[in-house]
Amino acid sequence: MKIAVIGTGYVGLVTGTCLAETGNNVICVDVNEAKVHKMQHGEIPIYEPGLDVLFHRNIAQKRLTFTTDLAAGIKDAQIIFMALPTPPGGDGAADLSYILGAAKDISKLVTDYKVIVNKSTVPVGTADKVQAVFTENTSVEIDVVSNPEFLREGVAVDDFMKPDRVVIGTSSEKAKKLMSELYGPYVRQGNPILFMDERSSELTKYAANSFLATKITFMNEVANLCEIVGADVDAVRRGIGSDERIGKRFLFPGIGYGGSCFPKDVQALAKSADEHKYNFKLLKAVMDVNEKQKTVLVDKLLKYYKGDLKGKHFALWGLAFKPETDDIREAPALYIIDELLKNGATVTTFDPEGMANVKALLGDKIEYAEDQYAALKGADALLIATEWSVFRNPDFEKMEETLTNKVVFDGRNLYDLQKMVDLGYYYNSVGRKLID
Ligand code: UDX
Numbered sequence: 001m002k003i004a005v006i007g008t009g010y011v012g013l014v015t016g017t018c019l020a021e022t023g024n025n026v027i028c029v030d031v032n033e034a035k036v037h038k039m040q041h042g043e044i045p046i047y048e049p050g051l052d053v054l055f056h057r058n059i060a061q062k063r064l065t066f067t068t069d070l071a072a073g074i075k076d077a078q079i080i081f082m083a084l085p086t087p088p089g090g091d092g093a094a095d096l097s098y099i100l101g102a103a104k105d106i107s108k109l110v111t112d113y114k115v116i117v118n119k120s121t122v123p124v125g126t127a128d129k130v131q132a133v134f135t136e137n138t139s140v141e142i143d144v145v146s147n148p149e150f151l152r153e154g155v156a157v158d159d160f161m162k163p164d165r166v167v168i169g170t171s172s173e174k175a176k177k178l179m180s181e182l183y184g185p186y187v188r189q190g191n192p193i194l195f196m197d198e199r200s201s202e203l204t205k206y207a208a209n210s211f212l213a214t215k216i217t218f219m220n221e222v223a224n225l226c227e228i229v230g231a232d233v234d235a236v237r238r239g240i241g242s243d244e245r246i247g248k249r250f251l252f253p254g255i256g257y258g259g260s261c262f263p264k265d266v267q268a269l270a271k272s273a274d275e276h277k278y279n280f281k282l283l284k285a286v287m288d289v290n291e292k293q294k295t296v297l298v299d300k301l302l303k304y305y306k307g308d309l310k311g312k313h314f315a316l317w318g319l320a321f322k323p324e325t326d327d328i329r330e331a332p333a334l335y336i337i338d339e340l341l342k343n344g345a346t347v348t349t350f351d352p353e354g355m356a357n358v359k360a361l362l363g364d365k366i367e368y369a370e371d372q373y374a375a376l377k378g379a380d381a382l383l384i385a386t387e388w389s390v391f392r393n394p395d396f397e398k399m400e401e402t403l404t405n406k407v408v409f410d411g412r413n414l415y416d417l418q419k420m421v422d423l424g425y426y427y428n429s430v431g432r433k434l435i436d
Helices: 010-021 033-040 051-060 070-074 097-107 126-137 156-161 173-186 198-229 233-241 262-275 281-293 296-304 332-342 355-365 396-402 417-422
Strands: 002-006 025-029 064-067 079-082 114-118 142-146 166-169 193-196 313-317 346-350 381-384 407-410 426-428
Touching: 002 010, 002 070, 010 025, 010 051, 010 064, 010 079, 010 156, 025 070, 033 064, 051 064, 051 156, 070 097, 079 097, 079 173, 097 114, 097 126, 114 126, 114 173, 126 142, 126 198, 142 166, 142 173, 142 198, 166 173, 166 198, 173 193, 193 198, 198 233, 198 262, 198 281, 262 281, 296 332, 296 381, 296 407, 296 426, 313 332, 332 346, 332 355, 346 355, 417 426
Parallel strands: 002 025, 002 079, 025 064, 079 114, 114 142, 166 193, 313 346, 313 381, 381 407, 407 426
Antiparallel strands: none
């Protein structure tokens, strides 16, 4: 099939590349000339495991092309995906100006039937708003479809190629047929394509992310309580996760959820409920708890150093909001750094992928080490903010050579408690027994 993807951010690029991989002809359109130029020359603008191979292969086979020319991009397309940003506006509600702006531009160019797909996460009612833009500007028949993405950074290619489900919101039989044809190759293993109305589809995305954020937040509160009552959150997690109704996944406590989706989507759903005069109290509590959880390690440090971090130097392992990505949006590490600096401490960090982005944001407010051991030099304590695999089984002997004190504050529960006892560490993790 012939597809156009408008917007080559994370979602657009993964979508375009993975759609090309099953034999479709995909043209990706973006307004950023420098970025398009780079992609035309085979340069991939994001780090996502496995995407580069597909990206280069499909460019080489001419199924994946890039342009800044919207008219040329959509001319032959049967389906046009809109993968545009929906940042939180000043009031927390999703800002739809990019989507509605693109819809207007497209509406002035279409000459034959097209399916317009909202891939971005958008509030309930957006498909209707997009449809209204087309109705206002053209008499050409089009159908607007809601098709939310459920891609996790780090495993996005797998999530796209083998989705748990594909959600399609449309009231048009014609659009339904085209979308079934397009997604058929991705659900061969039997996972469902779930057809529903546009509004249910739009809400499904927000509800899924908000539920997961709530699940994590619940466990973070259980972990905090574990520390107070002397229970072990790992045991509790296994105890409840074995119940199939609860499930084992997304029960890992830590230093709060981050990233480009959960914080934004929880906020947008709460806001959207407010706008419809429904007070979604649970989500407000989730946001509140998550804010506090992001600096739980700093609270622990303050307690350990009796309220005084002035002149202390800390090593920080991990900046990205989670492993296998260079994404630092809403990363708990940034909140930790901010608090440490405010308290007069200094920081040296190491992250396998996230350092360039943090450097662009914070410059030399902190120091950047060339590897995880170099980051420990002269540090009063080590803090762990991201569970990268390289941090899971470090060379503890090498660590001792540079770490001034054997003190670790671990926000991701990476190490076995007994092992840390044997190695003689002060080890403070989340929701588990304190080793001192
Ligand atoms: C998420 C959704 O999973 C995906 O379906 C959606 O479409 C986009 O948002 P992503 O933001 O890439 O994906 O990250 P995810 O792996 O879901 O993790 C989100 C956050 O939750 C991270 O900060 C992670 O550290 C945290 N988390 C996750 C926990 O703290 N504990 C867990 O058990 C799981």
